[in-house]
Amino acid sequence: MSDRLLEVRDLATTFATAGGPLPAVGGVSFDLNQNETLGIVGESGSGKTVLSRTIMGLQPRTNVTVSGSARLNGFEVVGASEEAKRGIWGTEVAMVFQDPMTSLNPVMRIGKQIDEVLRVRLGMDKAAAKARAIELLELVGIPSPVERYRAYPGQLSGGMRQRVVIAIALACSPKLLMADEPTTGLDVTIQAQILNLLDRLKSQLQMSVILVTHDLGVVATRTSRIIVMYAGRVVETGSTRDVFQNHRMPYTRALLESSPKVASHSHTRLQAIPGRPPNLMKLTAGCAFAPRCAYATERCHRERPELTAAEGPGHAFACWNPLPTTRGAS
Amino acid sequence: MARYLIRRVVMLVGIVFVISVGAFYLIHLLPGDPAVVILGTGDSPQNRAILFKELGLNKPIWDQYFIWMRNILHGNLGTSFISQTSVAGTIRAALPIDLELIVLSQILAFATAIPAAMRSARKPDGPLDRVLGATSFTLLSIPPFIIIVLLVLFIAIKLQIPHTGPSSYVSFSSDWIGNLESLALPAFTLAIASFVVYYRVLRSDLIATLQEEFITLARSKGLSSRRIMWRHAFRPSSVALLGTAGVNIGGLLASGFVVQYLLAIPGLGYTLISAIAQSDYLLVQGIVLVVSVGVIVINFLFDFIINLVDPRISRE
Amino acid sequence: MSDQLEELTLINRPEKSRPLGLLFWICVGWVGLNIFGAIFANLLPLPDPLFQNYSAINVGPGIHHLLGTDDLGRDIFSRIVFGSRVSLAVGAGAMLIGFGLGAPLGMLAAYRRGRFDAIFTTFMYVLLAFPAIIATIAVLSFWTPRALVKIIVVIGLASVPLVYRVIRTATMGIATKDYVVAARIQGATDTRILFKELLPNVAPIGVSFLLIGIATVITLEGALAFLGLSVNPPTPSWGNMINESRTVLAQNPWLVIFPSLALCLFLLCLNFIGDRLRSHFDVTEVKL
Ligand SMILES: Nc1ncnc2c1ncn2[C@@H]1O[C@H](COP(=O)(O)OP(=O)(O)O)[C@@H](O)[C@H]1O
Ligand code: SF4
Ligand SMILES: [Mg+2]
Numbered sequence: 001m002s003d004r005l006l007e008v009r010d011l012a013t014t015f016a017t018a019g020g021p022l023p024a025v026g027g028v029s030f031d032l033n034q035n036e037t038l039g040i041v042g043e044s045g046s047g048k049t050v051l052s053r054t055i056m057g058l059q060p061r062t063n064v065t066v067s068g069s070a071r072l073n074g075f076e077v078v079g080a081s082e083e084a085k086r087g088i089w090g091t092e093v094a095m096v097f098q099d100p101m102t103s104l105n106p107v108m109r110i111g112k113q114i115d116e117v118l119r120v121r122l123g124m125d126k127a128a129a130k131a132r133a134i135e136l137l138e139l140v141g142i143p144s145p146v147e148r149y150r151a152y153p154g155q156l157s158g159g160m161r162q163r164v165v166i167a168i169a170l171a172c173s174p175k176l177l178m179a180d181e182p183t184t185g186l187d188v189t190i191q192a193q194i195l196n197l198l199d200r201l202k203s204q205l206q207m208s209v210i211l212v213t214h215d216l217g218v219v220a221t222r223t224s225r226i227i228v229m230y231a232g233r234v235v236e237t238g239s240t241r242d243v244f245q246n247h248r249m250p251y252t253r254a255l256l257e258s259s260p261k262v263a264s265h266s267h268t269r270l271q272a273i274p275g276r277p278p279n280l281m282k283l284t285a286g287c288a289f290a291p292r293c294a295y296a297t298e299r300c301h302r303e304r305p306e307l308t309a310a311e312g313p314g315h316a317f318a319c320w321n322p323l324p325t326t327r328g329a330s
Numbered sequence: 331m332a333r334y335l336i337r338r339v340v341m342l343v344g345i346v347f348v349i350s351v352g353a354f355y356l357i358h359l360l361p362g363d364p365a366v367v368i369l370g371t372g373d374s375p376q377n378r379a380i381l382f383k384e385l386g387l388n389k390p391i392w393d394q395y396f397i398w399m400r401n402i403l404h405g406n407l408g409t410s411f412i413s414q415t416s417v418a419g420t421i422r423a424a425l426p427i428d429l430e431l432i433v434l435s436q437i438l439a440f441a442t443a444i445p446a447a448m449r450s451a452r453k454p455d456g457p458l459d460r461v462l463g464a465t466s467f468t469l470l471s472i473p474p475f476i477i478i479v480l481l482v483l484f485i486a487i488k489l490q491i492p493h494t495g496p497s498s499y500v501s502f503s504s505d506w507i508g509n510l511e512s513l514a515l516p517a518f519t520l521a522i523a524s525f526v527v528y529y530r531v532l533r534s535d536l537i538a539t540l541q542e543e544f545i546t547l548a549r550s551k552g553l554s555s556r557r558i559m560w561r562h563a564f565r566p567s568s569v570a571l572l573g574t575a576g577v578n579i580g581g582l583l584a585s586g587f588v589v590q591y592l593l594a595i596p597g598l599g600y601t602l603i604s605a606i607a608q609s610d611y612l613l614v615q616g617i618v619l620v621v622s623v624g625v626i627v628i629n630f631l632f633d634f635i636i637n638l639v640d641p642r643i644s645r646e
Numbered sequence: 647m648s649d650q651l652e653e654l655t656l657i658n659r660p661e662k663s664r665p666l667g668l669l670f671w672i673c674v675g676w677v678g679l680n681i682f683g684a685i686f687a688n689l690l691p692l693p694d695p696l697f698q699n700y701s702a703i704n705v706g707p708g709i710h711h712l713l714g715t716d717d718l719g720r721d722i723f724s725r726i727v728f729g730s731r732v733s734l735a736v737g738a739g740a741m742l743i744g745f746g747l748g749a750p751l752g753m754l755a756a757y758r759r760g761r762f763d764a765i766f767t768t769f770m771y772v773l774l775a776f777p778a779i780i781a782t783i784a785v786l787s788f789w790t791p792r793a794l795v796k797i798i799v800v801i802g803l804a805s806v807p808l809v810y811r812v813i814r815t816a817t818m819g820i821a822t823k824d825y826v827v828a829a830r831i832q833g834a835t836d837t838r839i840l841f842k843e844l845l846p847n848v849a850p851i852g853v854s855f856l857l858i859g860i861a862t863v864i865t866l867e868g869a870l871a872f873l874g875l876s877v878n879p880p881t882p883s884w885g886n887m888i889n890e891s892r893t894v895l896a897q898n899p900w901l902v903i904f905p906s907l908a909l910c911l912f913l914l915c916l917n918f919i920g921d922r923l924r925s926h927f928d929v930t931e932v933k934l
Pocket of ligand 2: 249250251287288289290291293294295296297300305318319320321322
């Protein structure tokens, strides 16, 4: 397909830690088209951040092994040198980070943090960069951008800082925007504002977006497709509709039932997922969810289920004892 | 910021007051009649009369302090009865040498410590980091007075390099190249001592800063490693470095005394040790006062610079 | 989030749980040997360090004089062994004073907080701003005649604010930990908390700082001796020996090399032991 922007194949990231290798992401594959919004969901620690950084080639520079492939607009990210990747960072793909309290340089004026990209990456002169930076601040909805231009991050609220981070990400008009839990660190009232801003910018600027979150409620209305991750692997994927209504994997259901917004829609009681996410350094041969799964059988502990196609377009799940399909029933 | 500054200035004034009382009281630590001790070899009825008038020695001790303080505020640190010269004048002649030594050594120390720390921090535990770490750790255990003796032994005496040995100091005004040559070993010695501290402090802060999320964001902007290091990592990491440099000034001056003493360079240190040897207590007192106040003021300036570097500090 | 952070720090500080290692024990052995030599110098078969043998002046290292003799024909090895007494006495004595005053105050201030803490901390920070070495030079040049005890007292007092700051910071880190707070809530007495909960946890930090403090103090005494402000000759001390060698540097370089080596090796070992203990106990860098 000609409008294919990103192809991820068998992507795996392993950290070398003092306690041994830690497989944070294992064998992830998916595609993303232009102007599409993809959701990646999973509990905290399921490897979403590592996955999205690996796709960008932004993993730490030491003690990491990456295998597989991630082609972004024809550029193979895996194995590319830092120098080569610099060519796509900002212009092809940019990232909005989780915590706006830590992702801005505390001792640099925010205007300068935006200017810098424009001058270094787009070769703008000082005056042009400043004018553009103020435009960008305006675009992301920061009131009185001319004054804010000279502010330090510490002088802004969390929501405002996240807008600044978004402005930086948008500075070089990337084709793909990675938003890694862009609202997790923010007040509930601000969350919707930021998500709506991202929505608006996406259609205004014709970008693809990967929206990473631990909260299915966030992606319910904003994505066309969803990837559900557990212990660094994709356990279910499909159209947003299929994942919400025809999910087959018990973990997906557990996630749905633990999400306040979604659960209230489906009239079920809000339930925390019992147990804790597994220690990635001590994964067994079986399904990683087995110790917490109500449907687990002996086979689940022995053998890991691979992704299997389901009925819906692109819908697949990894489970030996899938939930009954509800397709057509609703 | 303004409140912070006011608080610091009040503290500064307080400390300077404490120092002045301490320096004043030094004379009274001496056993016996202060007049006899101060006059030393210059004990004569006329000098005795001048001294009593200048120091108010027959008045209560607090009056003595105020008389002494008033003189100092007028730039008068007294007259040495041993060398028959004004203490302030002697200090004014010697001080520039100390300043030159410190400036030279700090340029050397920063110019080497910053790039070294950056290389180490780029690859912690890499081969370069290990070598630099072991070297700096070893140097940490070699006091400046040993470094300078060994340097003089090998460079001035064994290699016979001119202008580097004892008593070969050349003043700046007479021959500036000779002056730099004669200060090369002392400046190098002080630079080593500073390098070790600066390198270690900056390295550990840089490593911590490079773990920060905003560095990843800077990387994701497509900036070069060099730019990230200098523009993004260096400034937030330099707070402890500046603080250390400020605190280090006192030790640096003292190390300066040591090298001056060995090479007979007529700075404050050499003057001080000679004054102690000749029991010229007014001169000793004057130098101690000037040096201590100088150190405190420099410390204060460093604090101020740190605030400019990191706006978070004064906001806290 | 938090366990992610933990893992990050794990990667960056692999020395966290590193064993103490052979070098550590070699250093401990060397320090022990020095202490032994200093204590039993009188009993060891050494020539008199003050005896001037004019028939053997400036002799190089050899059989009769292990490390040679100085310009007055005194045995260098013997002088180094006897000279270590001054360094060790100053190191131990000054730190005894520094820790004796600084450590209890620091712990108490961190535990009590409030006004007690505010007053002491401000006072100590004012003292800290004053360069210790210059204060020491000043006091020692006026407080004549010089004697070892005075030197120990002056350096010891000068180190109090530094010890206070280190111990206070360390205690504050521990006093806010869950188990201490829990003990407090359960009504444990102050003495009990101070001795049973805080002291055992502050002690490792104190010990590693103590070693580095001793090294710093010994360096300071060396510098004073070099400037002629420590114990008076002919009493040997490492700093004195280096000072005396200045005038005969060209004729007899051994005279400076051996005492320098003795001093630097000793300092290196102390620093190394302190540093290893610090990373062994996972104490964050304490700046001197
Ligand atoms: N730099 C790293 N070194 C070692 N382990 C890491 C590193 N970064 C992340 N991890 C581990 O990878 C796993 C996945 O983390 P992450 O991708 O941040 O999860 P999520 O974003 O889904 O909450 C976690 O177990 C985390 O501890
Ligand atoms: S494979 Fe077994 S353990 Fe894993 S989710 Fe399915 S039923 Fe549960
Ligand atoms: Mg994450």
